[in-house]
Every structure is written in structure tokens, then in C-alpha cells.
Amino acid sequence: MQQNSTTILVPVIADKVQGLLDQLVEIKRNSKEGISKEFDALSIIHYARWVVIDHGKSYINDEKKRNPKLLFVIDYDGEEGEMLHKVSEISSTILDLVYVFCEGYPPLNTVNTASRKSFLASHVIKDAAVYIGAPGRSVLQIQKEKKLRDFIRDFIDSRTWEDVSPDTVHRKIKEEVLANPDFSYLKEERVSMPHINYFGVVLLGICLLALLPFIIILLLIVHFFYERKDENFTKKRSQLDNDFLTELEVYEDFKNQNQFTQLVDMKEGNVRLLAIKFMFLLSNFLIKFIFTQGKLMGIPTIHFAKWVMFEKNSRVLFFSNFDGSWQQYLGDFIDNSGWGLTGIFSNTKVFPKTNFLITGGAYKEEYFLAWSRNSELVTNFWYTAYPDLSIKNVNNNTRIRVQLMKTLSERQAAKFLKLL
Amino acid sequence: MTRLELENIQGYLIRGYAHMLYSRFVYLQISDAKSFKKWLSQSWKEMTSARHIPDKSKISSTHLNIAFTHAGLGKLGLHEENLGAFSREFRQGMVSDHRTRLLGDFGTSRPEVWNWGGPRNETIHLCLMVFGNDKSANDDLEKDKIVCLNYYDALASQFDAIGVKELFYVDGQTQPDNKEHFGFRDGISQPIIEGSGRVGDKDDVIKAGEFLFGYKNEFGVYPDTPLIVKDQGDLNLLTPDAGGSGHKDIGKDGTFMVMRQLDQDVNKFWGYLNEKTKNPDGSINVAESLKLGAKFMGRWQSGAPVTLFPDSDPGPYSDVNDFGYAKFDKDGLKCPFGSHLRRTNPRDNVDDHGKKESLKLSKQHRIIRRARLYGEIYEGSPTNTTPKGDVGLLFICFNADISRQFEFLQYTWANLPKNKELYNDPDPIIGVKETVEPGEEQNFTVQDEPVSKTIKDLPRVITVKGGAYFFFPSINVLRYLSTI
Numbered sequence: 001m002q003q004n005s006t007t008i009l010v011p012v013i014a015d016k017v018q019g020l021l022d023q024l025v026e027i028k029r030n031s032k033e034g035i036s037k038e039f040d041a042l043s044i045i046h047y048a049r050w051v052v053i054d055h056g057k058s059y060i061n062d063e064k065k066r067n068p069k070l071l072f073v074i075d076y077d078g079e080e081g082e083m084l085h086k087v088s089e090i091s092s093t094i095l096d097l098v099y100v101f102c103e104g105y106p107p108l109n110t111v112n113t114a115s116r117k118s119f120l121a122s123h124v125i126k127d128a129a130v131y132i133g134a135p136g137r138s139v140l141q142i143q144k145e146k147k148l149r150d151f152i153r154d155f156i157d158s159r160t161w162e163d164v165s166p167d168t169v170h171r172k173i174k175e176e177v178l179a180n181p182d183f184s185y186l187k188e189e190r191v192s193m194p195h196i197n198y199f200g201v202v203l204l205g206i207c208l209l210a211l212l213p214f215i216i217i218l219l220l221i222v223h224f225f226y227e228r229k230d231e232n233f234t235k236k237r238s239q240l241d242n243d244f245l246t247e248l249e250v251y252e253d254f255k256n257q258n259q260f261t262q263l264v265d266m267k268e269g270n271v272r273l274l275a276i277k278f279m280f281l282l283s284n285f286l287i288k289f290i291f292t293q294g295k296l297m298g299i300p301t302i303h304f305a306k307w308v309m310f311e312k313n314s315r316v317l318f319f320s321n322f323d324g325s326w327q328q329y330l331g332d333f334i335d336n337s338g339w340g341l342t343g344i345f346s347n348t349k350v351f352p353k354t355n356f357l358i359t360g361g362a363y364k365e366e367y368f369l370a371w372s373r374n375s376e377l378v379t380n381f382w383y384t385a386y387p388d389l390s391i392k393n394v395n396n397n398t399r400i401r402v403q404l405m406k407t408l409s410e411r412q413a414a415k416f417l418k419l420l
Numbered sequence: 421m422t423r424l425e426l427e428n429i430q431g432y433l434i435r436g437y438a439h440m441l442y443s444r445f446v447y448l449q450i451s452d453a454k455s456f457k458k459w460l461s462q463s464w465k466e467m468t469s470a471r472h473i474p475d476k477s478k479i480s481s482t483h484l485n486i487a488f489t490h491a492g493l494g495k496l497g498l499h500e501e502n503l504g505a506f507s508r509e510f511r512q513g514m515v516s517d518h519r520t521r522l523l524g525d526f527g528t529s530r531p532e533v534w535n536w537g538g539p540r541n542e543t544i545h546l547c548l549m550v551f552g553n554d555k556s557a558n559d560d561l562e563k564d565k566i567v568c569l570n571y572y573d574a575l576a577s578q579f580d581a582i583g584v585k586e587l588f589y590v591d592g593q594t595q596p597d598n599k600e601h602f603g604f605r606d607g608i609s610q611p612i613i614e615g616s617g618r619v620g621d622k623d624d625v626i627k628a629g630e631f632l633f634g635y636k637n638e639f640g641v642y643p644d645t646p647l648i649v650k651d652q653g654d655l656n657l658l659t660p661d662a663g664g665s666g667h668k669d670i671g672k673d674g675t676f677m678v679m680r681q682l683d684q685d686v687n688k689f690w691g692y693l694n695e696k697t698k699n700p701d702g703s704i705n706v707a708e709s710l711k712l713g714a715k716f717m718g719r720w721q722s723g724a725p726v727t728l729f730p731d732s733d734p735g736p737y738s739d740v741n742d743f744g745y746a747k748f749d750k751d752g753l754k755c756p757f758g759s760h761l762r763r764t765n766p767r768d769n770v771d772d773h774g775k776k777e778s779l780k781l782s783k784q785h786r787i788i789r790r791a792r793l794y795g796e797i798y799e800g801s802p803t804n805t806t807p808k809g810d811v812g813l814l815f816i817c818f819n820a821d822i823s824r825q826f827e828f829l830q831y832t833w834a835n836l837p838k839n840k841e842l843y844n845d846p847d848p849i850i851g852v853k854e855t856v857e858p859g860e861e862q863n864f865t866v867q868d869e870p871v872s873k874t875i876k877d878l879p880r881v882i883t884v885k886g887g888a889y890f891f892f893p894s895i896n897v898l899r900y901l902s903t904i
Binding site: 161165166169236239245249256298300324334335336363364365366396417420 | 517824838870
């Protein structure tokens with residue numbers, strides 16, 4: 001089943017922002033260690049978050065008057081319409097609690113599934129690029145495969161296997177699993193791991209080569225006519241606002257997973273817009289062709305991430321759901337994908353100094369870490385379906401399932417056993 | 421290549437003072453800042469520097485170093501704005517709600533019940549580190565103790581006059597063979613600061629900016645050094661910010677020092693290993709218990725790495741440190757992925773990155789360790805499990821970026837159970853939680869053929885008894901601090 005992501009942006013009633021913020025704090029207070037469990041019953045939502053934006057804080061002291069809005073981001077299985085219907089039906093209580101503070105939400109005495117759904121659907125905004133760490137895996141599949149792995153592990157640990165050949169161990173595990181009615185689905189539902197699309201990669205390479213002269217011209221224009229005029233971010237982490245950091249930290253690092261929300265403004269001019277659109281296009285192709293196995297540019301810790309442009313391409317949002325701590329997250333980014341990240345974010349205002357679009361920037365570690373933290377937003381509500389699994393676990397569990405059902409040679413069986 | 425100004429760096433960062441078997445860490449409060457600064461205006465000269473002294477007979481028999489907490493710098497009279505220029509971690513100190521989560525300080529390790537550094541303890545302003553060595557003796561702990569304590573007595577007799585009040589002290593000892601209380605030889609692998617004049621394996625040579633302000637770090641940028649943003653004191657004593665901000669740099673040639681007092685439960689540690697490896701008749705299988713212990717640690721008790729000596733301890737003492745995991749043990753069959761050493765310094769094998777990238781990542785998360793033992797000198801083993809009284813380790817480490825180095829190691833690589841491809845495996849020495857949530861497991865996976873084994877229900881074998889973050893200034897900056 002295919003995973004999708006939807007972003008819904010709704011204006012908040014002007015004088016009700018505080019009410020909404022308080023409501024979200026209250027919901028979080030009732031949650032488990034910062035992780036709300038409201039969407040468990042739907043069994044199709046991987047991650048969800050509500051973020052209130054434009055209610056005061058601006059990372060660059062932007063004077064522009066903005067109206068507060070509420071972002072709803074959902075990563076889910078299947079079609080958007082079906083998901084919105086389920087959310088509107090099964091999670092109606094929390095929707096009403098939250099959206100009663102928003103403009104245009106149906107009055108609570110008349111609201112029903114259909115009107116909730118049409119309200120949400122009418123405020124959907126488009127994603128620029130979406131990354132999925134375990135493409136094709138539904139929430140249910142992830143949960144079933146976790147159970148399978150735990151079952152196999154318990155069986156392995158129930159006896160010793162000294163001097164038993166790997167293929168015999170594999171066979172015994174398979175017998176044990178298939179004898180259990182809980183796992184009868186394995187015989188009918190065959191799955192496979194997503195592959196790297198080498199044909200696509202080659203095609204993409206040829207396209208890039210063909211476009212190279214234009215890309216070089218773009219880089220030169222950006223460098224000589226834009227980057228030199230840029231206002232650069234030159235703060236270090238020690239100079240960031242204390243109270244804001246404390247606010248961010250309140251809901252961080254409880255479990256093995258964390259969330260990250262970021263909002264920045266585009267630099268002016270069509271060249272910048274062209275540059276960022278090109279980077280998103282490239283990202284989308286790379287995600288489709290290469291980053292299909294649980295790693296985004298070598299980063300092995302991201303479950304779902306995406307970029308969104310809105311308000312006539314003048315602003316950029318970034319969302320991520322990932323394993324581990326903020327420090328690890330950004331360290332990984334710099335080492336493996338500094339160029340990609342710089343290529344995207346150097347087109348947004350007040351970024352660490354770049355050269356030729358993709359150098360400098362993220363590689364200026366201290367400024368970059370500070371920039372990232374400084375442009376982060378408080379995620380007011382966060383849902384994760386499986387906080388106890390890392391993305392590596394999720395992918396490994398599928399690999400175990402796929403290999404379990406195959407007939408394996410001794411060498412293949414030995415490899416399979418390393419996955420357990 | 422960078423060349424460090426060794427005369428300006430306090431010695432404990434560069435040199436472990438390994439020959440000084442006895443030390444006293446004295447935690448003090450400044451009661452009279454004026455008197456204290458007067459003392460500092462003279463005694464900065466007495467602080468032991470990192471200067472290399474080739475002629476061993478000329479090395480002093482006593483060493484002294486000093487470090488300040490954020491509150492201590494405030495008490496000295498550093499302006500609010502200048503105090504605010506230090507990193508957030510140092511400003512907050514080791515105790516905050518968020519930091520407690522990162523460090524895993526819960527249950528009997530919670531800061532509320534710490535002996536020092538917690539919210540219910542008296543505020544520490546500074547730590548004096550006093551070392552002694554009887555030069556007429558050879559590795560004699562008792563004789564070094566006399567020299568150390570005589571020096572301490574001489575210092576302590578002035579405490580009233582120089583405006584400080586002693587809160588308490590921890591005596592740190594070193595065994596000649598450098599074994600900690602679980603019985604393992606410790607401190608073998610240490611980063612070498614580039615430009616310090618020390619030599620060693622190139623994979624251990626780390627850019628100075630990882631450990632000292634004012635130099636570039638492994639990312640090729642200057643670390644987030646504290647700057648003087650509001651003028652005070654004799655600014656001529658300070659050098660300008662290498663980062664080019666135009667401000668004077670109070671961090672230059674200094675660093676941050678992390679201190680944590682970790683009680684070690686020797687009985688629980690070896691009792692658990694004995695139980696998991698016992699013979700069918702219930703008796704202790706010493707060889708297997710030692711082997712599992714070595715897998716937990718990543719080295720045998722002698723210090724020999726299990727990566728190179730997978731079957732048994734070659735004994736008696738080993739300093740072997742020239743090995744990589746990618747090269748000798750990609751599948752963890754010798755040194756399990758979850759072992760304390762492999763996860764806190766994964767060398768050339770971080771996640772599934774290549775060797776070069778792994779080494780780069782490893783170098784961004786190194787610390788210089790300076791642990792000292794407290795309590796009875798005791799060498800734990802499968803049959804030696806019950807020391808008299810509390811024993812443990814005064815963990816000390818140096819780093820310029822507490823968040824990316826010490827805290828990263830404790831949280832991301834030790835506490836998180838998802839290292840490599842693991843599922844439920846925290847660091848068996850320093851990462852295990854005291855109590856788990858329903859359904860939560862804490863295991864140690866031993867990679868093996870044909871299939872790995874799970875060692876279940878790890879116990880927490882250390883208890884945090886206290887801790888604090890200190891600023892470890894350069895000698896020039898000590899002099900500067902006496903002028904503010």
C-alpha cells in the first residue's frame with residue numbers, strides 16, 4: 001500500500017490563538033510523554049502533528065504582520081480522501097477540540113463527518129518534496145512485522161543452536177512461524193523490499209548532464225548577483241534565545257523518536273525560486289529512484305520528512321520524524337547531505353553564508369546548527385504510531401519477513417540469521 | 421599544522437598525571453570574591469601547565485589545576501552579558517529537566533538525591549584539583565597520598581583567608597595498572613590533540629578545536645567560544661576571537677570539563693554475569709563469566725581488545741589500541757555491536773557507513789577522559805564481587821562542545837537502544853535504565869554463528885551520585901579573572 005502525506009493550513013480566529021495554544025497544551029499534558037495517542041484507532045496514520053504558526057515569534061525578526069494559522073500534517077496509508085474521511089469520523093472529538101478555534105469550521109451543533117472532511121479538504125496545500133523511510137509499508141504491516149520479529153527472536157532464544165547449520169535454523173524458524181495461526185497471512189501476502197531504480201538513475205544522470213550548461217549558468221548567476229548581497233546568519237548556539245530553547249526542549253527526547261518543524265522565508269527573486277524548485281525536483285527524483293531503502297542521502301534515521309512551499313512560494317516549511325536526538329540528526333545532515341540541504345535552504349532568508357548555491361552553508365557547522373535551531377517551531381501536538389521502532393528496525397523487519405519466506409541456500413540462510 | 425601554546429593550557433587537559441596516583445578534588449564556594457581574586461592574581465602562576473618537561477626530575481611532586489562552574493564565574497563578578505556568552509549546556513549545568521532525560525539520571529540516580537551538584541545541594545563555585553607524587557617512591561599509592569594531602573593541607577589552611585569555603589572533597593586514586601572497580605583496565609584509548617606534541621595513531625589525532633577554544637574543530641570551524649561582549653577587567657590579558665567577531669576570547673586555550681561521580685555496583689555487575697553464564701549445576705563458570713564481561717566492555721580485564729583477542733584474555737596488561745572494527749570484526753562476532761567500547765567509540769564502523777566516513781563521524785564525538793577511582797582499591801572479578809563500602813569512579817572528561825561530545829555519547833550512543841541494527845540494547849555499562857516501562861526490554865545481543873544470542877534483563881550497575889559542568893580556563897584567563 002502506498003504512503004502519502006497531506007498538509008492542511010487553516011486560519012485561526014484572530015482572538016482565539018491563545019485558546020488554541022492552551023487547548024493543545026492541555027491535549028499534550030494528557031498525552032504520554034509528549035506523544036499523543038489519539039490516532040491509534042485509525043491504524044493508518046504513521047505520524048501527525050499540529051503546529052500553530054504566525055502567532056508572534058519570527059526567526060528573523062520579520063516585521064510583517066501575519067495572521068495566525070494552524071498546520072496539520074499527516075503521514076498515512078492510502079488515499080487522501082479516505083484518510084480525511086476516517087480522521088473526520090473516528091477522531092472527531094479531537095478535531096472538534098482543535099478546530100473550534102479556526103475560521104470556517106462548521107458550528108459544533110451541526111458538524112458531522114462530511115462537513116469536517118470537506119473543511120479539511122478545502123484547506124489542503126501542496127507538498128514540494130516528500131521522503132518516506134519505509135516506502136510501501138503500512139502501519140498495520142509495520143506492526144505485524146514487529147510481532148513476527150519478536151516471535152522469531154523468542155523462538156531463537158528458547159534453545160541453543162550450536163552446530164546447527166544456518167539453513168536448518170532458517171527452516172526450523174519457518175516451520176515454527178507457519179505453525180502459528182497469527183502468521184498465516186505470510187502465505188497469502190507476499191511482499192518485497194523496494195529496489196533502487198537504476199534505469200531511472202541513469203536517465204536522471206543523462207538529464208543532469210544535458211542540463212549542465214544551464215545549471216552552471218544558474219550557479220554563476222546565483223553566486224555573482226545574489227549570494228554577495230545575501231544577509232547571512234552568523235549567530236552561534238550560545239547566542240540563541242534561552243526561553244525559546246527551553247520551550248522546544250519541553251517535548252524532546254522522551255522516547256527514541258523525535259519531531260522537527262521548521263519555517264523559513266524565501267529570498268526574493270525568480271532566480272531563487274527557480275533554484276529551489278530545481279532542488280525539489282531533483283530531490284523528488286532521487287527519493288523515487290535511490291533513497292528507497294531507508295536512507296535519505298545516507299541519513300539512516302528518518303521515518304518521514306517533507307518540504308512544503310506556501311503563500312505563493314514565499315515561505316518554506318520542513319517537517320521531519322526521526323530517530324535519536326537533535327544533535328545526531330544535524331550532525332548526520334552535515335556529513336552526508338550538507339550540499340543538498342544547502343542547495344535548498346540557501347534560497348531562504350538569513351542562512352549561513354554560501355558559495356555557488358551548494359557550498360558553505362550547512363558546512364559552517366556552528367552557524368548551521370544555530371540557524372536550524374533558531375528557525376525551528378514548537379510542535380504543539382505530535383503523534384507517532386510506533387515510537388518503539390527505529391526506521392532501521394522497520395526496514396530490517398521487512399527484510400526478515402521477505403527472507404523467511406524464501407528457500408535459502410546455506411550462505412543466504414547465514415545472511416538471513418544476521419538480520420535477527 | 422596547529423601548534424598549541426602549552427604554557428597557557430592547564431595541564432590536566434593534555435596530561436593525565438598518571439604517575440600521580442593520589443588526587444583530591446576539592447569543591448568550594450566563594451564567600452569573598454575580592455579576597456579570592458587577590459589570591460588568584462598571584463596563584464595563577466602556580467597552576468600546572470601542559471608545558472612539556474623532558475627532564476623528569478624537574479617535574480614538580482605536586483600539581484594544581486582549577487575549574488569554575490557558571491555560578492562561580494558569576495560570583496567572581498563576570499557581567500551578566502559575559503556569563504550569557506557561554507554555551508547553553510554550561511550555563512544550565514548538568515541538571516535541567518531536559519538534560520536529565522538526555523543523561524538518563526532517574527531513580528536512585530536522580531539529581532534530587534545526589535551528594536553534590538543537585539538542586540538540594542549547596543552551590544559549587546569551583547573545583548581545585550590537587551595531585552601528589554612521592555618522587556622517591558615508585559608507584560606507591562600510600563606515599564603519593566601523603567604528598568598530595570600535605571599539599572592540600574597547605575592550601576586548605578588558607579581557604580578562610582582567600583575567601584573560599586570548602587563544601588566537600590572526593591579523593592581520586594589511580595591503580596598502577598589503571599584498573600577500575602569492575603576489574604577492567606581503563607583509559608587506554610585517548611584522543612591526541614593535534615599540535616600538543618604527543619604522538620600516536622593518526623586515527624586518534626583530533627583537531628584541537630574539539631578540545632580547546634580558539635582552534636578549528638573537526639568540521640573546520642571555530643567552536644562556540646565564550647566571548648567578552650561587555651568590557652570588564654584587564655582586556656589586554658585576553659586574545660581576540662579567532663572567529664573574527666572582534667570580541668576578546670575568554671575561552672581561548674580553555675575548555676569545558678564534565679564531572680560525574682558514578683558509584684559502581686560490583687556485586688550486581690559480576691553477579692549478573694555469573695548468573696547468565698553459570699554451569700548446569702549452578703556453579704560459577706569463571707571463564708565464561710569473564711568472557712561475557714569482556715563482550716560487555718569490549719576489552720578483557722587486562723585491557724586487550726576482544727576484537728583482536730576474541731577467545732581469551734592474553735593478560736596480564738595490554739595497551740593494544742591499534743585496531744578497527746570494520747577491518748577485523750564487521751559482523752560483531754568478536755566485539756558485539758552493543759559493547760560499551762564499540763558504541764562509545766565506533767572507530768571505523770559507524771552504522772553502515774564506509775571506513776573513511778565512519779572515522780570522520782567518530783572523530784566528531786570524542787572526549788578526553790580523566791577518570792579517577794574512589795573508595796576501596798578493589799579489582800572486581802567473577803569471584804571477587806564485594807568491596808567494602810561504596811566504590812566508584814569520578815568520571816572526568818574534557819570537550820569544547822558538551823552537547824555534541826559528552827551528551828551525545830551518553831544519550832545517542834549509550835542510552836538509546838537503537839545503535840547499529842539493534843532493537844532493545846542500551847549500553848550495558850552506562851546506558852541501562854533502573855526501571856523499564858511495561859513491555860520494554862533491555863538486552864545485550866551477542867552476535868554469533870549460526871545466530872546471535874540475547875542476554876536479557878540487563879541491570880543498571882552504576883548510580884550517579886553527583887555531577888557538574890565546569891569551565892577549565894587557560895592560565896592567562898585565570899589571571900584575567902583576577903582583574904574583573
